[in-house]
Amino acid sequence: RFCPCFRVTLLLCLMGLSCADPVKFIDCGSVSAKVLEVNIVPCPSQPCQLHKGNSSTVNVTFTSGVDSPKSTAVVHGIIAGAAIPFPIPVQDGCKSGIQCPIQKQQMYHYVTTLPVKTEYPSISLTVKWELKDDNTNDLFCIEFPVKII
Ligand SMILES: *[C@@H]1O[C@H](CO)[C@@H](O)[C@H](O)[C@H]1NC(C)=O
Numbered sequence: 001r002f003c004p005c006f007r008v009t010l011l012l013c014l015m016g017l018s019c020a021d022p023v024k025f026i027d028c029g030s031v032s033a034k035v036l037e038v039n040i041v042p043c044p045s046q047p048c049q050l051h052k053g054n055s056s057t058v059n060v061t062f063t064s065g066v067d068s069p070k071s072t073a074v075v076h077g078i079i080a081g082a083a084i085p086f087p088i089p090v091q092d093g094c095k096s097g098i099q100c101p102i103q104k105q106q107m108y109h110y111v112t113t114l115p116v117k118t119e120y121p122s123i124s125l126t127v128k129w130e131l132k133d134d135n136t137n138d139l140f141c142i143e144f145p146v147k148i149i
């Protein structure tokens with residue numbers, strides 16, 4: 001028997017809206033925040049597939065351990081051990097679902113879209129996503145595998 005919440009998830013899933021299976025990630029040195037959950041939409045199965053010409057929404061839920069008036073995202077693609085800058089349209093975390101100033105002990109959802117350009121190569125890679133605080137410490141640093149198709 002499915003619990004009602006599971007049924008809602010399944011329904012959203014079948015509608016292709018959001019398959020709320022949290023993304024498996026590794027923490028690569030979050031300093032001033034703790035990541036609770038990472039969601040990518042669409043991502044019906046993992047590793048998440050990023051479709052060229054489409055965009056994916058990344059949603060990182062975290063609790064902050066510091067006060068910070070601002071936050072800046074830095075994204076890299078790790079390909080064969082090399083970290084290559086992966087530009088995102090909005091680097092300002094405070095314009096990505098976070099209400100700034102960030103306050104200690106508060107929970108936030110960092111939500112941004114990742115356009116997948118058609119000129120990207122069709123490869124599997126690891127995405128390293130950092131959100132830096134005012135002192136350029138990582139609020140969070142997460143890594144998760146993706147496949148560009
Ligand atoms: C982009 O996403 C839409 C809706 O999910 C889908 O219908 C379309 O085929 C996708 N386009 C590409 C290039 O993957």
Ligand SMILES: *[C@@H]1O[C@H](CO)[C@@H](O)[C@H](O)[C@H]1NC(C)=O
Nearest residue numbers: 037039059060061097109111
């Ligand atoms: C982000 O994920 C959290 C946790 O699953 C969820 O509560 C929140 O509604 C999501 N936000 C958006 C904009 O998708």
